[in-house]
Amino acid sequence: MLCGAALATFLAINGPYIAALGLKEWIKWVIIFPLRYYPTLPAQTWRSPLDDFRYQTGFIRWICIPFVYLTIPLVYLVFLRVMHRRRRFEPDEPWNQLLLLAITGLALFIAVAPCLSVMRVSCASLPGMVLLAWLLNRWGSRGRVAAGALAALSRQGDGFRAEMLERCLAGRDVVRTFIDRQNRIRWIEPEGAFYGFLHMDGLTDSLEFARSLVKSARVGVAPGSAFGPAGVGHTDSFVRICFAQDPSLLAEGLSRIDKALSTL
Numbered sequence: 001m002l003c004g005a006a007l008a009t010f011l012a013i014n015g016p017y018i019a020a021l022g023l024k025e026w027i028k029w030v031i032i033f034p035l036r037y038y039p040t041l042p043a044q045t046w047r048s049p050l051d052d053f054r055y056q057t058g059f060i061r062w063i064c065i066p067f068v069y070l071t072i073p074l075v076y077l078v079f080l081r082v083m084h085r086r087r088r089f090e091p092d093e094p095w096n097q098l099l100l101l102a103i104t105g106l107a108l109f110i111a112v113a114p115c116l117s118v119m120r121v122s123c124a125s126l127p128g129m130v131l132l133a134w135l136l137n138r139w140g141s142r143g144r145v146a147a148g149a150l151a152a153l154s155r156q157g158d159g160f161r162a163e164m165l166e167r168c169l170a171g172r173d174v175v176r177t178f179i180d181r182q183n184r185i186r187w188i189e190p191e192g193a194f195y196g197f198l199h200m201d202g203l204t205d206s207l208e209f210a211r212s213l214v215k216s217a218r219v220g221v222a223p224g225s226a227f228g229p230a231g232v233g234h235t236d237s238f239v240r241i242c243f244a245q246d247p248s249l250l251a252e253g254l255s256r257i258d259k260a261l262s263t264l
Contacts, residue, residue, distance in 0.1 A: 006103065014026070014030075017030075029226065033226065034114060035114060037222075037226075048115065048116050048117050049065070049069055049116055049117075049118075052065050052117060052118045053065050056118075060118075064118065065118050068118050068121050068122055068125065069116075069118070069121065071128070071132065072105075072109060072121055072124070072125045072128045073109060075128045075131050075132045075135065076102050076105055076106050076109070076128060076131070078135060079098065079102050079131045079134075079135060080102060082135065082138075083095055083098070083099065098131065098134065101127045101130055101131055102127065102131060104127050105124070105125075105126075105127030105128045105131070108123075108124035108127065109121070109124050109128075111124070112124050119164065119244070164244065167244060167245075167246075168194040168243065168244045170247050171194065171243030171244055171245055171247060171250050172189070172190070172194075172196075172243055173247075174243065174247050174250050174251050174254070175187075175196050175241070175243050175250070175254065176189060178251070178254045178258075179198070182258070183201075184200055184201040184202060184261060185198055185199065185200050185201075185258075185261070186198075186199050187199065194242060194243055194244040195240055195241065195242055195243070196240065196241045196242075196243055197224070197227075197238055197239075197240050198238060198239050198240070198241060199237055199238050200237060200238070200239065200261055201237075202261070202264045203236070203237045203238075203239075203261070203264060204236055204237065205236060206223035206224040206225045206235065206236045206237070206238060206239055207223040207225050207226075207236075209221075209223065209239065209260070209264075210222065210223040210239060212260065213256070213257065213260055216260065217256040217257070217259070217260055218256075219253045219256045219257060219260075221239040221240060221241050221257070222239065222240040222241075223236075223239060223240075224236055224237065224238030224239055224240065227240070239257075241253075241254075241257075
């Protein structure tokens with residue numbers, strides 16, 4: 001039943017796009033493009049977790065990062081094993097609801113797996129945290145103590161979120177300063193996200209521009225054509241950048257983008 005509901009949901013969401021694009025084009029942009037594009041960026045490879053560990057310090061480095069990378073995938077495997085062994089003997093447990101959580105969490109984790117980062121895995125971790133609390137509660141008093149200790153870490157989580165917010169605001173200021181000096185680049189400044197959608201006068205092939213940036217400037221951007229119909233005057237004159245970066249690295253990346261755009 002759950003698999004049928006999942007399939008129905010998938011078809012309801014993706015069916016119109018498959019019908020409009022055709023199955024081949026849908027596979028190209030939804031499956032093949034992310035698998036090929038993400039690994040071309042230095043920060044989005046299998047080494048990203050190692051970079052997270054190397055560049056962080058203190059509590060985040062020694063507690064948060066190992067916890068997120070190890071616990072989130074492990075908790076789903078543990079739950080599935082517990083359900084397989086105990087479902088017949090404990091029929092009163094809400095197994096269907098818990099399985100739905102596990103499927104949702106696994107899907108979220110698989111979606112970010114090609115480009116792991118502690119921030120992305122954290123965003124996909126909510127179903128896993130619910131299952132972890134349920135598993136800890138099964139252990140009786142020892143599990144409840146562990147669950148309480150986990151909840152006690154929330155203040156550190158607040159500190160990490162505050163640190164990331166400060167970094168994103170600083171990055172947005174860097175991009176704003178850069179664009180204010182430009183004649184060919186403009187944007188609508190985002191109010192909440194840490195992505196900027198930049199319109200570039202004279203750009204007609206955003207995918208080729210993104211590829212050339214990776215090869216010649218070692219800078220990764222997302223082509224605008226990945227977010228809508230291609231063509232001059234549409235999304236092919238845009239690129240998307242992420243400014244949740246170190247401000248000095250971000251400024252250097254924007255400078256390289258400026259030099260590349262000047263050749264068009």
